[in-house]
Amino acid sequence: MQSAIVLGGGMIGVSAALHLRQRGWSVTLVDRREPGRETSYGNAGMIQAEAVRPYPMPRDLASLLKIATGRTNDVRYSLSSLHLHIEPLLRYWWHSAPKRHREAIDAWARLIAYATAEHDILIREAHADNLIRRAGYRHLHRDAASFDLAVKAAEQDQREFGVRFRALSGAELAKAEPILRDDLPGAIHWLDTWTVSDPGALVTAYAELFERLGGTIVLGDAQTLRQTATGWSVDTDQGAIDAAAAVVTLGPWSPNLLHKFGYRIPLVRKRGYHMHYSGGASLDLPLVDKAGGYAMGPMAKGIRITTGAELTGMDALATPVQLASAEASARELIDLGKRVEPDPWFGTRPCTPDMLPVLGQAPRHQGLWMNFGHGHQGFTLGPATGRLLAEMMSGETPAIDPAPYRPERF
Numbered sequence: 001m002q003s004a005i006v007l008g009g010g011m012i013g014v015s016a017a018l019h020l021r022q023r024g025w026s027v028t029l030v031d032r033r034e035p036g037r038e039t040s041y042g043n044a045g046m047i048q049a050e051a052v053r054p055y056p057m058p059r060d061l062a063s064l065l066k067i068a069t070g071r072t073n074d075v076r077y078s079l080s081s082l083h084l085h086i087e088p089l090l091r092y093w094w095h096s097a098p099k100r101h102r103e104a105i106d107a108w109a110r111l112i113a114y115a116t117a118e119h120d121i122l123i124r125e126a127h128a129d130n131l132i133r134r135a136g137y138r139h140l141h142r143d144a145a146s147f148d149l150a151v152k153a154a155e156q157d158q159r160e161f162g163v164r165f166r167a168l169s170g171a172e173l174a175k176a177e178p179i180l181r182d183d184l185p186g187a188i189h190w191l192d193t194w195t196v197s198d199p200g201a202l203v204t205a206y207a208e209l210f211e212r213l214g215g216t217i218v219l220g221d222a223q224t225l226r227q228t229a230t231g232w233s234v235d236t237d238q239g240a241i242d243a244a245a246a247v248v249t250l251g252p253w254s255p256n257l258l259h260k261f262g263y264r265i266p267l268v269r270k271r272g273y274h275m276h277y278s279g280g281a282s283l284d285l286p287l288v289d290k291a292g293g294y295a296m297g298p299m300a301k302g303i304r305i306t307t308g309a310e311l312t313g314m315d316a317l318a319t320p321v322q323l324a325s326a327e328a329s330a331r332e333l334i335d336l337g338k339r340v341e342p343d344p345w346f347g348t349r350p351c352t353p354d355m356l357p358v359l360g361q362a363p364r365h366q367g368l369w370m371n372f373g374h375g376h377q378g379f380t381l382g383p384a385t386g387r388l389l390a391e392m393m394s395g396e397t398p399a400i401d402p403a404p405y406r407p408e409r410f
Contacts, residue, residue, distance in 0.1 A: 003243035009035035013249035015386030035207035041200035049192035054355035056096035074293030074308035091353030107404035118383035128205035179281040270309035278302035280337025292329030359405035
């Protein structure tokens with residue numbers, strides 16, 4: 001029997017472990033905490049079938065100046081940490097040129113096309129349907145010009161990729177969400193996206209399915225990974241675990257581990273915050289407020305507000321300026337109620353400069369595999385890239401060409 005250690009218990013790692021186990025591999029999933037407690041826990045809780053275009057870096061001077069002078073809430077930065085981000089940001093800017101971004105879109109959209117179908121299989125097998133709602137989400141706009149542009153972009157995505165949407169006028173939006181202000185120009189209702197009431201619970205459900213299928217989950221230190229004569233070994237609370245293959249699915253921590261094996265993989269690390277609110281109004285579907293740079297949606301603990309991107313140090317203290325701004329914007333729209341937690345949660349999204357995940361075998365190490373760098377869509381893409389990875393590792397013909405995601409591109 002083929003054996004593998006999967007390092008990292010988020011949506012990416014759990015999905016990869018599940019797909020390998022379903023193909024008969026002996027799989028041990030290793031993390032420092034139980035599955036689904038890091039970035040996979042803290043997202044906006046959406047499986048985004050409409051997210052066919054990875055986020056490029058703005059290249060126009062007006063947008064860059066707004067970010068530089070702190071006049072936008074979707075991107076903020078810490079000046080003292082900016083030197084850590086300069087090289088990957090320059091690469092990101094280069095890859096965001098229209099022609100290169102178009103290439104990224106083509107490769108990205110092929111993965112997104114599998115997202116909901118692969119989740120659907122695991123949701124049913126994990127008996128997790130109670131966590132899922134298949135009714136989409138709404139992207140609201142506060143000015144008519146922005147709304148008109150959004151409708152044109154949605155029409156383009158529908159023509160190119162078949163994603164379904166409905167443009168709601170201000171009156172239709174107010175009817176759909178009666179608790180909202182009634183003077184907004186409108187919203188895009190993306191119809192094919194699924195929403196999750198507790199993202200961490202969905203990862204846990206997939207992890208429990210993995211265990212029911214015979215997989216093993218242990219606590220351990222991924223940084224102890226080392227190559228042996230027969231494969232790979234890592235230290236855990238159960239002692240050293242050995243396997244023929246090792247899969248690095250550590251999200252933003254992946255490059256730190258791979259660095260000791262001689263790999264230099266750049267990441268733009270985007271921190272995001274969230275907070276829950278209860279005792280106020282209740283939303284029907286999640287909303288993304290474009291102007292406010294945040295998403296909010298109904299979850300098990302109340303309405304969750306999730307912020308955009310903060311460029312700071314991995315171990316920097318929380319600076320929830322974006323959350324405070326998002327909260328103030330949200331309170332202009334609805335009665336939020338009170339904060340549930342004393343402090344905001346925060347985590348880091350691992351974004352590669354070319355906007356595509358790192359997926360495939362390490363060029364210079366037999367049996368060392370990588371699957372990370374999904375940007376804002378790790379929760380969406382986990383089952384899809386988990387399947388692709390397992391097909392490659394098992395010698396099957398992959399469902400799609402994995403060449404655009406290969407690690408050696410760096």
